[in-house]
Amino acid sequence: MSGPDLRQAAAARAVALVQDGMRLGLGTGSTANVFVTLLGARVRDGLDVVGVPTSEATRVAAEREGIRLATLEELPELDLTIDGADEIDPEMRLIKGGGGALLREKIVAHASRRMVVIADAAKRVGTLGAFPLPIEVNAFGLGATRRGVEAALAACGCSGELALRKAGDGAPFTTDGGHFILDARLGRIPDPEALCAALWAVPGVVEHGLFLGLATGAILAEARDGEAALS
Ligand code: 5RP
Numbered sequence: 001m002s003g004p005d006l007r008q009a010a011a012a013r014a015v016a017l018v019q020d021g022m023r024l025g026l027g028t029g030s031t032a033n034v035f036v037t038l039l040g041a042r043v044r045d046g047l048d049v050v051g052v053p054t055s056e057a058t059r060v061a062a063e064r065e066g067i068r069l070a071t072l073e074e075l076p077e078l079d080l081t082i083d084g085a086d087e088i089d090p091e092m093r094l095i096k097g098g099g100g101a102l103l104r105e106k107i108v109a110h111a112s113r114r115m116v117v118i119a120d121a122a123k124r125v126g127t128l129g130a131f132p133l134p135i136e137v138n139a140f141g142l143g144a145t146r147r148g149v150e151a152a153l154a155a156c157g158c159s160g161e162l163a164l165r166k167a168g169d170g171a172p173f174t175t176d177g178g179h180f181i182l183d184a185r186l187g188r189i190p191d192p193e194a195l196c197a198a199l200w201a202v203p204g205v206v207e208h209g210l211f212l213g214l215a216t217g218a219i220l221a222e223a224r225d226g227e228a229a230l231s
Contacts, residue, residue: 001223003120004034009228010118010221011035014082017116020048023075025108026062027083028055028101031118035082040065052078054108055101056176072111081112085119086131086209088218092117093192097134097209100165100175106207109214117215121222121231129158129189134165134209135182135199136175145204149182152198160186179206 011034018024018039026036036058043049043066050068052075053059062069083105087095094117096102109115137145142164150162165173165181172180189195192210199208221228 001226001228006120006221006223006228007031007034007118009230010120010219011038013219013230014116014118015039015042017080018042018047018049022049022079023070023077024049024051025078025081025083025112025115026051026053026058026067027081028058028105029084029099031084031120032058032082033061035118036061036065036067040067043067050075052108054083054104055099072107076111078108078112079114081109081115082118083109083115085117085123085211085215087125087128088117088119088123088215088220089125089128092215092218093128094211094215095128095131095133095209096211097136097181098131100134100173100181102134102209103136103175103177103179103207106211106214109211114216115214117218119218119220121220124220127188128192128210129186132163132183132185133189135184136177136179136206136208137182138204138206139178139180141204142180145202146182148202149184149199149205152202153184153186153195156195156198157190158184158186158195160184177206
């Protein structure tokens with residue numbers, strides 16, 4: 001059973017949670033993309049929902065599927081967000097932002113009554129931090145912000161390399177909001193709440209990929225006896 005099969009299984013279960021009339025947050029990434037495709041099929045069968053996309057990539061995918069879209073100005077409160085994750089710990093704390101959409105993903109998740117994570121069960125970890133933590137920063141003052149981030153990491157017992165994310169052409173990767181991303185390779189994050197607060201205190205940090213207290217459920221898929229088992 002391959003990764004795409006597992007993503008398909010998790011996304012299919014999530015689509016079954018969607019009811020007529022719901023206001024949805026639409027996540028970003030390969031798993032969320034499968035969800036958007038499956039949701040599109042239900043919309044074409046008559047399901048009436050409206051979605052707020054968490055990235056330009058998801059907006060394009062949802063439009064292609066014929067899903068009605070809105071903004072958070074029009075719909076400041078959502079019923080359900082379905083999104084992927086890069087790591088999920090036993091307390092449903094997440095690292096997100098591998099695809100660079102963390103800022104809009106967090107705003108949309110925060111505006112939602114429920115956020116359900118869909119992922120390959122391999123994303124489950126005991127302690128967050130093996131996946132590099134994305135930290136979205138303003139392009140202005142990058143050097144100073146970087147020093148502030150390094151100090152915040154050290155104050156929280158985290159050490160590791162901080163790398164400016166690059167696009168395919170070698171230029172800095174730019175988010176939908178026009179910001180840069182510093183990826184922090186930490187290995188483990190002993191106190192995610194403390195790190196969350198410390199990073200927010202650094203001027204120039206726009207957002208970071210620790211999603212704490214936002215996920216209300218998770219659908220994780222793993223291969224068992226050649227079938228996708230969901231938990
Ligand atoms: C994008 C994200 C994604 O949800 C996360 O990277 C998981 O992606 P995938 O489903 O492709 O593994 O946070 O910013």
